[in-house]
Amino acid sequence: MMKDIFTVEAQKRTDTGKGASRRLRHANLVPGVVYGAHKDPAMISMVQNQLIQRLEHEAFYSHILTLKVDGKSEQVILKDLQRHPSRPIIMHADFLRVSAKEKLKTNVPLHFVGEEAAKGVKEGGVVSHLLTDVEVSCLPGDLPEYISVDISGLGVGDAIMLSEVTLPKGVELPALMQDEVNDVQVVSIHAPHVESEEVADEEDEGAAEE
Template sequence: MSVSFDVIGQPRSGAGKGASRRLRRTGLVPAIVYGGHRAPEPISVVHNDLIRHLENEAFYSHILTLKIGDTATKVVLKDLQRHPAKPFILHADFQRVSADEQIRMTVPLHFVNEQQSKGVKLGGWVSHLLTEVEIVCLPKDLPEFISIDMSEMDIGDSLLLSALPLPEGVALASAADQDEPVVIIYSGRTGDVSSEEGEEPV
């Protein structure tokens, strides 16, 4: 992991919608820290600091350092509640992590060499059917993203979940749906199915 993130939090005692609204009016976001065989801990974080972190895609799939007073805890971001119409974060969930316990996370897929792929050079077009995938791994093995090299993909080729190039120590979270396609290169000609000469298209 090439970057690190420090999240500064502070304890909060108020509960309920009224207390949360009061916090938000002061520029804070109500949050909760749970897991790690410890009781959940209500906290708050500075809204603008959280927004700044969220501008970096890596923040969503990194081990974060949550600092509350003199205590630093390793956590991951598990959930965000956003305002439906305004650029505001309403609530955040952080999960404590332990070095020897696997975590379940969603990480983005990065498609590289797409425009240099055989299929695109021949006029094909790319359909990304998945842009992220859920994985399990130890915290030390958590990838920032999973890279898919498309340079050798031709027209008609697809990559299935089961063939995803996972880093060492990383596994798919679910054994089901591993035949689900991740990315496909279709023919650039009109229609998905090309007919033989003299035959009507199906």
């Protein structure tokens, strides 16, 4: 059953343009495109409800998917997704073909573990997740569904930088391959802002008295 989550059924489409896309959505279909791997882009459509069901699973966004276009299978990743701003429908989906021998770049989620055991949390500190996902570069076979970040060793005032995240074998972070300036905080534990709130309350009271 889990395998089905990573399979997307699609059909080729020839109509293009806003009018064609609108007609597809009225028919409960999602317009999309698949490109890459030195092949021509292909215009496709998918059943709206089926795609939405798969998007409910976090792993779908960072997993190698099997895209079946008119019964012919290709290995892809979900590259871009356009949602309607106010309605629960998908407007468009982009898929990138992957080659087993070529590195790909995509975002994978960060899973933070050890929060309850962290010294800083036990001391009343507040955890700030400054990144929730990160772009990785790797071969398709090395693509992780997520990257774990252990914060159990953090105290109040401590942080984990992007360069300190433990990466799975074969996985690199493009942000760090270019320039160390791109090394940013991923997660930190800071003291609760109780004092600043009290000061703000006192200022509000003083303003009211005036």
